[in-house]
Amino acid sequence: MGRTLIDLIHIEKSFDGEMVIDDLNLSIPENAFLTLLGPSGCGKTTTLRIIGGFERADKGKVVFDGEDISDVPPNKRNLNTVFQKYALFPHMNIAENIAFGLKIKNKSKAYIDDKVKYALKLVNLDGYENRDVDSLSGGQQQRIAIARAIVNEPKVLLLDEPLGALDLKLRQDMQYELIRLKNELGITFIYVTHDQEEALTMSDTIVVMNQGYIQQMGTPEQIYNEPNCAFVADFIGESNIIPAVMVKDELVEIFGARFACVDRGFGNNKPVDAVIRPEDIDLVEPEKGTLVGRVTHVIFKGVHYEMEVTTPDGYEWLVHSTDLSPVGKEVGITVDPFDIQIMNKPVSEDEEAIGVNE
Amino acid sequence: MNNFLSKIKSRKILVFPYVFWILGFTVVPLILIVIYGLTDKNGVLTFENITSMGTYEHMKALILSLLLSLISTLICLLLAYPLALILKKRGAGAGRFIVFIFVLPMWMNFLLRTLAWQTLLEKNGIINGILSLFTLPGIAVINTNYAIILGMVYNFLPFMVLPIYNVLVKIDDNVVNAARDLGASRRQTFFHILLPLSIPGIVSGITMVFVPALTTFVISNILGGAKILLIGNVIEQEFTRGSGWHLGAGLSLVMMVFIFISMALIAKYDSQEGRTF
Numbered sequence: 083m084g085r086t087l088i089d090l091i092h093i094e095k096s097f098d099g100e101m102v103i104d105d106l107n108l109s110i111p112e113n114a115f116l117t118l119l120g121p122s123g124c125g126k127t128t129t130l131r132i133i134g135g136f137e138r139a140d141k142g143k144v145v146f147d148g149e150d151i152s153d154v155p156p157n158k159r160n161l162n163t164v165f166q167k168y169a170l171f172p173h174m175n176i177a178e179n180i181a182f183g184l185k186i187k188n189k190s191k192a193y194i195d196d197k198v199k200y201a202l203k204l205v206n207l208d209g210y211e212n213r214d215v216d217s218l219s220g221g222q223q224q225r226i227a228i229a230r231a232i233v234n235e236p237k238v239l240l241l242d243e244p245l246g247a248l249d250l251k252l253r254q255d256m257q258y259e260l261i262r263l264k265n266e267l268g269i270t271f272i273y274v275t276h277d278q279e280e281a282l283t284m285s286d287t288i289v290v291m292n293q294g295y296i297q298q299m300g301t302p303e304q305i306y307n308e309p310n311c312a313f314v315a316d317f318i319g320e321s322n323i324i325p326a327v328m329v330k331d332e333l334v335e336i337f338g339a340r341f342a343c344v345d346r347g348f349g350n351n352k353p354v355d356a357v358i359r360p361e362d363i364d365l366v367e368p369e370k371g372t373l374v375g376r377v378t379h380v381i382f383k384g385v386h387y388e389m390e391v392t393t394p395d396g397y398e399w400l401v402h403s404t405d406l407s408p409v410g411k412e413v414g415i416t417v418d419p420f421d422i423q424i425m426n427k428p429v430s431e432d433e434e435a436i437g438v439n440e
Numbered sequence: 441m442n443n444f445l446s447k448i449k450s451r452k453i454l455v456f457p458y459v460f461w462i463l464g465f466t467v468v469p470l471i472l473i474v475i476y477g478l479t480d481k482n483g484v485l486t487f488e489n490i491t492s493m494g495t496y497e498h499m500k501a502l503i504l505s506l507l508l509s510l511i512s513t514l515i516c517l518l519l520a521y522p523l524a525l526i527l528k529k530r531g532a533g534a535g536r537f538i539v540f541i542f543v544l545p546m547w548m549n550f551l552l553r554t555l556a557w558q559t560l561l562e563k564n565g566i567i568n569g570i571l572s573l574f575t576l577p578g579i580a581v582i583n584t585n586y587a588i589i590l591g592m593v594y595n596f597l598p599f600m601v602l603p604i605y606n607v608l609v610k611i612d613d614n615v616v617n618a619a620r621d622l623g624a625s626r627r628q629t630f631f632h633i634l635l636p637l638s639i640p641g642i643v644s645g646i647t648m649v650f651v652p653a654l655t656t657f658v659i660s661n662i663l664g665g666a667k668i669l670l671i672g673n674v675i676e677q678e679f680t681r682g683s684g685w686h687l688g689a690g691l692s693l694v695m696m697v698f699i700f701i702s703m704a705l706i707a708k709y710d711s712q713e714g715r716t717f
Contacts, residue, residue, distance in 0.1 A: 155620070156621050162622065
């Protein structure tokens with residue numbers, strides 16, 4: 083990854099005495115497709131608005147390209163935003179909307195016309211210059227909002243849940259389109275969403291946020307396969323978070339049965355949480371399983387079956403498999419060593435609140 | 441089927457009070473005004489009542505009325521727009537409270553409010569009394585055009601604030617943010633985004649202030665003494681003092697033209713409002 087383009091240093095922000103962002107530090111590399119991911123109220127949109135200049139941090143600095151821009155108003159920042167619900171100018175037609183930023187900068191008419199045409203082509207809406215904002219569908223309005231931002235050739239594009247208002251199919255199409263745009267433009271995208279699938283599909287870096295903290299930052303694979311806390315494990319996809327004891331390096335005991343794993347350095351006989359993805363659990367003949375349980379629930383999900391396997395201690399394992407094991411059948415549970423992710427139990431109250439120990 | 445018919449009938453009955461109201465208190469008086477305005481004392485058709493608007497005396501009152509109400513409307517606009525902007529920025533809770541405070545005086549009788557200003561502005565009134573306490577020279581505002589403008593602005597300002605406020609709160613904050621994001625300064629954002637988007641509110645505000653200001657006779661009676669005649673006073677006097685009902689009705693018909701123009705303006709921008717929002 084390239085050099086650091088944006089640095090958030092010790093950012094703090096509260097609204098009406100309520101802490102929204104607490105001592106946030108984040109380095110955003112040039113050319114990244116970085117996603118701020120988290121549930122509503124986690125501070126992701128506020129973080130984006132602080133970068134965009136619409137919100138001022140109570141404490142801390144925003145450094146852009148080596149320059150402190152904490153006090154620079156949004157119109158003087160070399161970045162543009164695609165807003166939630168598009169925020170197009172309703173009294174202007176499409177061309178005027180896209181041209182707005184360039185007109186403010188007093189560009190020549192020929193240059194503006196060229197740029198508008200180019201931008202419309204880029205978002206696959208050639209020939210829409212004279213249409214009214216109202217005559218466009220949600221997806222088209224979103225493309226115009228993107229076109230309006232990128233004609234200004236920003237170094238960074240901020241996107242605040244841009245696909246939130248679109249239906250599923252359109253959202254998936256737009257995801258690919260955004261990836262294509264990102265590659266064509268070669269600029270940095272900072273993307274805010276609460277949709278974990280969207281984040282996994284599009285980003286090269288995901289920042290998982292919760293209650294104003296950064297929980298984990300990493301590639302989609304790292305975030306999905308190696309969640310560092312129960313919150314991330316639960317928020318990104320589904321998972322079984324099971325109380326366990328780390329017997330020694332590479333050996334973990336779950337409900338009295340010993341599983342081989344690949345984690346080291348947790349100490350001996352230490353209580354931990356084990357995270358196992360539902361699709362990583364293999365159901366086998368009872369005598370071949372490390373643990374034995376009974377299928378108590380089956381739902382057909384299309385791609386796979388979602389099954390609940392209850393072990394004698396009462397824990398309900400969530401299992402995804404393309405092979406059906408009917409309700410009532412006794413099955414064995416095995417897990418490949420590298421599919422078990424070991425996490426320390428939350429220590430502080432704060433972490434307890436953040437973690438999900440259901 | 442019978443049940444169905446009786447249902448329709450019973451629904452129809454509900455309409456009668458309104459029909460009666462509109463017929464009795466709007467349509468019939470209007471027709472009477474038209475008849476009176478187009479006839480003389482002997483009931484003969486004439487346009488004299490209408491054309492008498494062109495006489496020097498009436499023209500003077502009309503022009504003064506137009507001038508004073510235009511000035512008042514302009515002052516209202518200049519006062520109301522920044523206030524409406526502040527209310528929008530305040531957000532829902534605080535904004536609504538300020539609007540409430542603002543509308544509060546409107547619950548007091550219009551006549552009382554205007555009379556209160558008379559007491560305040562009088563030669564030996566409260567304001568001059570306070571000024572003389574500090575040995576400052578008194579002001580002679582009562583019975584001048586300024587007093588009338590003051591009365592108009594005071595009484596009609598809320599009618600300017602509310603429509604503008606209503607339009608402004610409907611503008612998505614992110615539309616404003618987007619303009620800033622695209623490089624517009626606060627000033628440019630105001631002139632390119634906020635102002636054009638609030639034109640429907642401004643237009644209805646202007647009509648809601650201008651029309652009553654143009655035809656008022658109470659404010660000019662109380663704050664202008666009997667010296668200053670607005671067109672409203674002229675018409676009022678024709679009806680109350682003389683027996684000039686025919687002339688009064690004729691002049692009223694002319695004034696209605698101005699009101700229709702205002703209504704047409706509102707209708708035009710109302711339909712545009714539907715398009716833009």
